[in-house]
Amino acid sequence: MYGAGAMGALATRLMTEKDVEIVGAIARNPSKVGRDLGEFAEIGYIGVPIEADAEHVLATQRPDVVLHATQSFLPEIQEQLTLCVRHGANVVTISEESLYPWSSSPAIAAELDALAKQHGATITGSGHQDSFWLHQVSALLGTAHRIDSVYGKATWNADEYGAEIIQSKHVGETLEQFQESINSESRPPTFGGNLLAALAQATGLTPKEWKTEISPVVAEEDRHSNSIGTTFSKGTVIGYSDIDVMRTVEGPTFTFEMSGYIFGSGESDMNQWVIKGEPDLFLDNGVVPSYTTTCTQWVNRIPDVINAPAGFVTPDQLPPLRYRSMPMHSYVTPGILT
Amino acid sequence: MYGAGAMGALATRLMTEKDVEIVGAIARNPSKVGRDLGEFAEIGYIGVPIEADAEHVLATQRPDVVLHATQSFLPEIQEQLTLCVRHGANVVTISEESLYPWSSSPAIAAELDALAKQHGATITGSGHQDSFWLHQVSALLGTAHRIDSVYGKATWNADEYGAEIIQSKHVGETLEQFQESINSESRPPTFGGNLLAALAQATGLTPKEWKTEISPVVAEEDRHSNSIGTTFSKGTVIGYSDIDVMRTVEGPTFTFEMSGYIFGSGESDMNQWVIKGEPDLFLDNGVVPSYTTTCTQWVNRIPDVINAPAGFVTPDQLPPLRYRSMPMHSYVTPGILT
Structure with missing residues (x-):
């Protein structure tokens, strides 16, 4: 387990319930280092200390696969992925850019791809996008005779992902401050762009032109964040929407609107797709x-990443995600682990 | 094209728009025999006469793949599929049972499987079920950590599929006649059973126990059938629901309710899935x-069936269905057609 946050804690429980043997845990936060990963995940002691020295953990434990959850963008995590791969470990990361990095960070992706091949390891990006935004949608698009346009809308509650995420969402800014921030900062590529590139790949279409808009989400009444214990007054920015538009050489236009903000009571995450063409689909x-x-x-x-050929293998190249009714190791191709 | 009904007519247009070369058409109905398939499909003359002698068409035209749409059940179509395969043709059929015949007609499926292997041909069942009931649902189930129950509900308008289908749905019977028919007739296996078996296969679960219930759909007010030009009075049977329940060795229960009846105005086909477990899914x-x-x-x-290994290959064993942006032949593995 590389990264010990909310996601790592939950995944720790899920893995132990599917008989995955967890051999090591890496995190830099001094308040976590030294703690037992199982106790951190609130499932009781499992004998796996959280350690700060990634290289030491990888070298001594030689994991078959690393579950990686630290940052979102490839430039931020390249060094960490490199370290894993150099130690022969497969990696499945929830870094959003890793879903399809070829569109936004092709040079780093190619470098990691070559390194992974050299070491017989696989790097894959998965997470929420894998089935909900990619495989379910491409299966739906497989029922189309003609696609004119694809529009997807997803929302997620930034309040559920910890303080770091909230700080990155311009939460608490005025509209003026938001515009200033957006104008002054060099924004990283949007995750929607990666998703649309993956969908183009899955539908055999050729991206031609990209456009990204950012639009603030503003509190319509006082909005409380549980994760940081602050109430933001009406009119304050509580997150934003990334609206990505991809035009293709063949004609169809793909749009994805992803809104991450602090939800009010009664709001829930959504995932909705509207396809115009023959026939219209939903x-x-x-x-x-x-x-x-x-x-x-x-x-x-986990088993798909272990079974996959070496390299940076995006989930559009993997078998569709499947339910795992049996212990996780029973899905691993016999003889593939050395 | 084996079978020249409403489905065959539409597929004829779709195929020509994706540059599929149609070489022959088979139908027995004397009012269709001798007509040009293109004219029958209302897309203009294409130089393909509808012929009654299936063997002659297959022997002279040697198609790479047969699109088959005659009846629903394997015992009814075994002879037709056998004929295709003996002439070395791959077959993709919309016979509903063919989605996963191993649960309901294992002997016939095994016979066809062996014959297909002997002749280097593939038989696959596809159609509406492929993505909407199988691949989209199994992709959704791939996001579950634990499945407790799966409940699917689909409705379809029997009025859109021609007179033959309507006659098979007990339409026009009184509730008493319906019960009598149901009690006296030996009912063929339900399509829901095939689907649930395919979902069990896709999720790695083991079917243990099956149950099927049939429930009439009764007109709540006068209901008009456009396809047969008859109005059925309030209280008349206008179709029925098949409710299939599959229990698995591992625990999860799968239910599928499929209702086919004559729709009233404002009604539309639906496809809805509710999964209970960790997490709940929809x-x-x-x-x-x-x-x-x-x-x-x-x-x-079409290209998946041509590319697949020989035998009776159900769609859970095929790649997920994909949108075809290019001419259909460009998806065929080079060199696979002899």
Whole structure:
């Protein structure tokens, strides 16, 4: 387990319930280092100390696969992934950019791909996007004779993902401050762009033109954040929407609107897709438990990542995600672990 | 094209729009024999006469793949599929039982499987079920850590599929006649049973116990059938629901309720799945264009069926259905057609 946050804690329980042997845990936060991962995850002692020295953990424990959850963007995590791969470990990361890094960080992706091949390891990005935004949607698009446009909308509650995420969402700014921040900062690529590139790949279409808009989400009444214990007054920015538009050489336009903000009571994560073409198509996942499904997909992907060929293998190249009714190791191709 | 009904007509247009070369058409109905398939499909003359002698068409035209749409059950179509396979043709059929015949007609499926292998041909069942009931649902189930129960509900408008289908749905009977028919007739296996068996296969669960209930759908007010031009009075049977329940050795229960009846105005086909477990999951496809998607999936499966290994290969064993942006032949593995 590389990274010990909320996601790592939940995945720790899910893995132990599917008989995955956890051999090591890495985190830098001094308040976590030295603690037992099981106790950190509130499932009781499992004899796996959280350690700060990643290289030491990887070298001594030689894991078959690393579950990685630290930052979102490839430039931030390249060094960590490199370290894993150099020690021969497969990696499944919930870094959002890793879903399909070829569109936004092609050079780093190529470097990691070559390194992974050299060491016989696989790097894959999974998480909530894998089934809900990619595989369910591409399966739906497989029922189309002609696609004119694809529009997806997802919302998620930034309040459920910890203080670090909230700080990155411009929460608490005025609209003026938000515009200033947006104008002055060099924004990292959006995750929607990676998703749309993956969908283009899955539908055999060729991206031609990209556009990204950012739009603030503003509190319509006082809005309380449980995770940081602060109430933001009406009119304050409580998050934002990234709206990505991809045009393709073949014609169809893909739009994805992803809104992350602090939810009010009664709001829930959504995932909805509207396709225009022959025929018109629709998909809605109702109340989406994104928090949990980020972890379930991360964990359910373990055998696929072990079984996959070496390299940076994006989930559009993997078999569709499957339910794991048996202990996780029973899905691993016999003889593939050395 | 084996069978020239409403589905065959639509698929004919879809295929020509994806540059599929149609080489022959088979139907027995004397009012269709001799007509040009393109004219029958209302897309203009294409130079393909509808012929009654299936063997002659298969022997002279040697098709790479047969799109088959005659009856629903394997015992009814075994002879037709056998004929195709003996002539070395791959077959993709919308016979509902063929989605997963191993649960209901294992002996016939095994016979066809052996014959197909002997002749290097593939038989696959596709159609509406492929993505909407199987691949979208199994992709959703792939986000579960624990499944307790799966409940699916689909409705379809029997009025859209022609007179033969309506006659098989007990339409026009009184409730008493319906009960008598049900009690006296030996009912064929339900399609829901095949679907649940396919879902068990896709989730790695082991079916233990099966139960099927049939429940009439009764007109709550006068209900008009456009396809047969008859109005059925309030209280008349206008179709029925098949409710299939599958229990598994591992615990989870799967239920599928499929209701086919004559819709009233404002009603539309639906496809909705509710999963209880960790976490609870949900899927809804809104207004489902089942009529069109039966054909689009049938046609979009063509290259997968050609590319697949020989035998009776059910869609859970195929790659997920994909959108075809290019001419259909560009998805065929080079060199696989001899």
